[in-house]
Amino acid sequence: MLAIKTISHNSIIFRRSVRLMGDQFEISIVGNNPSWAEDRFDDAVAEINRIEKLLSAFGEDSCINEINRNAGIKPVKANAEIFRLIDRSLQISALTHGAFDITYYTADKDNSNFDTVQNSNTAVKAGVSNVNYKSVELNAIEQTVFLKETGMRIGFASNSKGYAADRAKYILQLQGVSSGVINAGGDLLTWGAQPDNEPWTIATADPSQEKQSFANIAISNMAVATSVNNEKYVTIIDKKLLGSFTPKKGFPVSKIKSVSIISTTAELADAMATPVLAIGINAGLYLINQLNQIGAVIIDDHDRVYTSKNININ
Structure with a gap:
């Protein structure tokens, strides 16, 4: 659905709200041509859908699925985009001393260690204690990812929306959108300025937060x-x-x-x-x-x- 909001001097904000990646996205762009705006919204939605598919752990052609499937077995060659995202995620894990971590543990029911309840509990405890971001091995030359522990998995639930928003912004800027906001379930990404040349604030980017005491903070290009x-x-x-x-x-x-x-x-x-x-x-x-x-x-x-x-x- 396309919404149009006029601010001043015939400047217009075009908005589209759509459910993507299991959450509500609202994309706002500044322009003066409704047809052009519709095409730009289509570009942004297509990119967000691409990122969702790219980071999915489902499907035989999923790179994430292949990496997870080979945990404890062998390194897997990843495409450049996924490799860089994993690399950045591990850097954030190190920065936060593991408070942020894309790894988790899934018990392998086919493993012989799970023949008894006692063995199962022991194996799970051992697996959980070993699994963390330090157990992910990256080879920048070969561009491979190796999960060292059997039962390890990686997932991007914590940063996938943010990455998708960044990518959508990049695509929109390539298409000549000089100002806009991407609201990904309440998380905001802005660039440029409002039609009246005022900076975006948290309140203007997400009116639902206008009663917050910090909603007047300028967040243009942030x-x-x-x-x-x-x-x-x-x-x-x-x-x-x-x-x-x-x-x-x-x-x-x-x-x-x-x-x-x-x-x-x-x-x-x-x-x-x-x-x-x-x-x-x-x-x-x-x-x-x-x-x-x-x-x-x-x-x-x-x-x-x-x-x-x-x-x-x-």
């Missing part, structure tokens, strides 16, 4: 991903993980209500939001403050707002 604490989901935090962060100053102990990460790419923002939610206010802000071109806004369960050092909220 991405914002938000992770919300779900009370039904219990996160178990490894004490060793928290021990790897050594912030000098502490904050009052409190639960995190939400984390919004602002970065130059949607892929990075998407990947970092949940790890910061998991490690807490103190360690999360300490981590973000060590990095360039990335910021964080954290709201606790008392609606107190904490920001990284490069974000100012009036």
Whole structure:
């Protein structure tokens, strides 16, 4: 469905809302030709669908499926795009000390270790303890990916939407779209400016967030991903993980209500939001403050707002 919104001086924002990758995407572009806008929306949707298929673990022709199928057996040659995405994901895992991790464990029911319940429990515990991002071996020369442990799998649920949004933006820019917003289920990616030449803010990019205390932050040419604490989901935090962060100053102990990460790419923002939610206010802000071109806004369960050092909220 195409929606048209006039701002000023006959400038127009064209919008299309469509369900993709199991979530609601709203694509907004600035232009003056409805037919041209429709074609650009088709280009963006086609690219997002391509990314969904590329990262799927289903289908015999799936590269991810082949990598997973050969876990503990042999390296698999990956196409360049998937190889680079895995490489970046492992770098984020190292950066967050494993709080972000594309690996997981699936018990192999055909394995002889699963003949008895006792053996099964032992094998699962051993497998889970061994499986993490450090068990993924990349060979840049051969462009191969090897999952060292049998039963290991990789998946991109945590950063696939962000990567798809980045790719859609790239395609739209190639087609001459100089300004727009991609709202991927509440995660935002913007470029250019609004039709009145004002920068995009969180509120203008996603009106549903306009009542947030930080909604006036300018995010033109940036991405914002938000992770919300779900009370039904219990996160178990490894004490060793928290021990790897050594912030000098502490904050009052409190639960995190939400984390919004602002970065130059949607892929990075998407990947970092949940790890910061998991490690807490103190360690999360300490981590973000060590990095360039990335910021964080954290709201606790008392609606107190904490920001990284490069974000100012009036």
